[in-house]
Amino acid sequence: RRRNPHEPEFLQAVHEVLESIVPVLEQHPRFVDGGILERLVEPERQIMFRVPWVDDDGRLQVNRGFRVQFSSVLGPYKGGLRFHPSVDLSIVKFLGFEQIFKNALTGQGIGGAKGGSDFDPHGRSDAEVMRFCQSFMNELYRHLGEHTDVPAGDIGVGSREIGYLFGQYRKITNRHESGMFTGKGVQWGGAEVRTEATGYGAVFFAEEMLAVRGSSLAGLRVGVSGSGNVATYAITKAWQLGATPVTASDSSGYVVDDDGIDVELLRQVKEVERRRISEYAERRPSARFVADARPWEVAIDIAVPSATQNELDLDDARALIAGGVRAVSEGANMPCTPGAVSAFQQADVLFGPGKAANAGGVATSALEMSQNAARQRWTFDDSEAKLRQIMRDVHDAAYAAAERYGHPGDYVVGANSAGFERVAHAMLAQGVI
Ligand code: NDP
Numbered sequence: 302r303r304r305n306p307h308e309p310e311f312l313q314a315v316h317e318v319l320e321s322i323v324p325v326l327e328q329h330p331r332f333v334d335g336g337i338l339e340r341l342v343e344p345e346r347q348i349m350f351r352v353p354w355v356d357d358d359g360r361l362q363v364n365r366g367f368r369v370q371f372s373s374v375l376g377p378y379k380g381g382l383r384f385h386p387s388v389d390l391s392i393v394k395f396l397g398f399e400q401i402f403k404n405a406l407t408g409q410g411i412g413g414a415k416g417g418s419d420f421d422p423h424g425r426s427d428a429e430v431m432r433f434c435q436s437f438m439n440e441l442y443r444h445l446g447e448h449t450d451v452p453a454g455d456i457g458v459g460s461r462e463i464g465y466l467f468g469q470y471r472k473i474t475n476r477h478e479s480g481m482f483t484g485k486g487v488q489w490g491g492a493e494v495r496t497e498a499t500g501y502g503a504v505f506f507a508e509e510m511l512a513v514r515g516s517s518l519a520g521l522r523v524g525v526s527g528s529g530n531v532a533t534y535a536i537t538k539a540w541q542l543g544a545t546p547v548t549a550s551d552s553s554g555y556v557v558d559d560d561g562i563d564v565e566l567l568r569q570v571k572e573v574e575r576r577r578i579s580e581y582a583e584r585r586p587s588a589r590f591v592a593d594a595r596p597w598e599v600a601i602d603i604a605v606p607s608a609t610q611n612e613l614d615l616d617d618a619r620a621l622i623a624g625g626v627r628a629v630s631e632g633a634n635m636p637c638t639p640g641a642v643s644a645f646q647q648a649d650v651l652f653g654p655g656k657a658a659n660a661g662g663v664a665t666s667a668l669e670m671s672q673n674a675a676r677q678r679w680t681f682d683d684s685e686a687k688l689r690q691i692m693r694d695v696h697d698a699a700y701a702a703a704e705r706y707g708h709p710g711d712y713v714v715g716a717n718s719a720g721f722e723r724v725a726h727a728m729l730a731q732g733v734i
Pocket residue numbers: 454455456457458459499527528529530531532550551552553607608609610612632633634659660662663
């Protein structure tokens with residue numbers, strides 16, 4: 302806390318992990334003696350840089366760029382880039398720290414990192430976004446590479462931005478190094494199902510948790526927040542598994558649609574036209590828009606928060622519990638505040654933390670890296686089957702670790718413990734570096 306005084310989100314993330322791995326430390330004193338924690342909370346490297354670019358009116362704009370390379374003990378640094386005005390060092394560090402354990406939990410050989418900028422793509426022309434991405438990559442390229450650091454998308458970084466970033470990397474380095482970025486277009490090195498993976502994975506995770514209690518998603522009402530990459534595909538998969546997704550949102554408010562969210566209309570409004578979510582309700586008679594509010598006041602069976610950190614607080618959790626919610630699967634990173642998480646757990650609501658529930662995205666990124674290295678392309682069905690199995694394995698690893706450490710059914714303890722154990726063993730084996 303003394304060393305990172307202005308980093309509340311980072312401290313929140315560290316606190317949550319440390320609190321939940323106490324049983325692991327008690328069983329493995331070597332992790333304490335080996336200085337694992339002291340090293341883990343300090344990134345291996347953090348890079349901050351100026352991103353100057355010229356807007357359409359010829360004015361100079363300056364943003365700040367970040368890449369925090371947290372841990373490479375299990376493989377090359379891996380984690381997304383976020384473009385949003387709220388991005389600062391605290392946000393990037395919290396995301397990078399979480400990423401270490403999430404990536405470990407997938408069982409694959411990937412380290413943890415995160416990056417981004419306080420650039421806001423909303424309302425910017427394609428040409429402005431391209432110039433920004435090129436300037437961002439003019440510095441970042443020297444820290445990347447398929448064996449060094451492999452970014453992907455996150456909030457504000459979708460297929461358009463990834464295209465511009467990848468193109469500039471190729472231009473500067475004179476290398477078509479497919480494996481240096483994941484989330485690429487499927488025509489130029491991207492993997493099938495990567496776009497869908499995080500949202501699909503979060504719904505698969507909910508299905509796994511429900512299965513433990515002998516139930517399934519069929520016939521249930523699902524509440525999703527956000528209307529970007531994760532939300533869109535969470536909604537799609539909820540439909541496919543027989544549930545009815547009834548909400549979506551953005552930073553202006555939410556829509557509730559009792560007939561179920563029309564995914565094509567949502568994509569048209571948010572992805573194609575890049576408009577506000579209220580436009581969805583204007584074009585859909587069964588839907589209504591609620592301004593400046595979050596969807597958690599709607600009665601639902603399953604919540605999949607898929608927008609941003611701390612978007613579901615204790616009051617929201619109480620409202621959801623009163624409405625009969627049965628399970629929460631975090632599509633976003635740290636969307637539920639610590640108070641909300643405790644409330645869900647005390648009310649015996651199944652709670653899947655983002656580290657486990659949204660790990661399908663990065664796990665499928667690792668599959669993209671494998672395909673790039675082998676110059677192969679797997680089919681959509683094959684890739685989705687692999688994602689399905691990965692989410693089952695992630696669920697089972699978290700579930701088993703929770704039992705092993707005396708907290709049966711607590712997926713927070715389970716996910717943190719299983720991820721931490723793997724990282725800690727590797728750190729001990731590789732010495733003090
Ligand atoms: P997108 O940019 O595609 O979508 C983000 C959505 O969340 C938009 O609807 C956006 O609304 C909304 N949102 C963003 N910030 C806020 C805010 N402060 N308040 C309310 N709504 C907000 O991002 P993704 O879907 O990729 O990411 C969503 C979450 O999932 C993030 O937490 C991310 O870290 C996490 N995640 C993403 C992965 C991926 O593969 N993409 C992988 C694992 C986790 P608006 O348009 O108004 O800004």
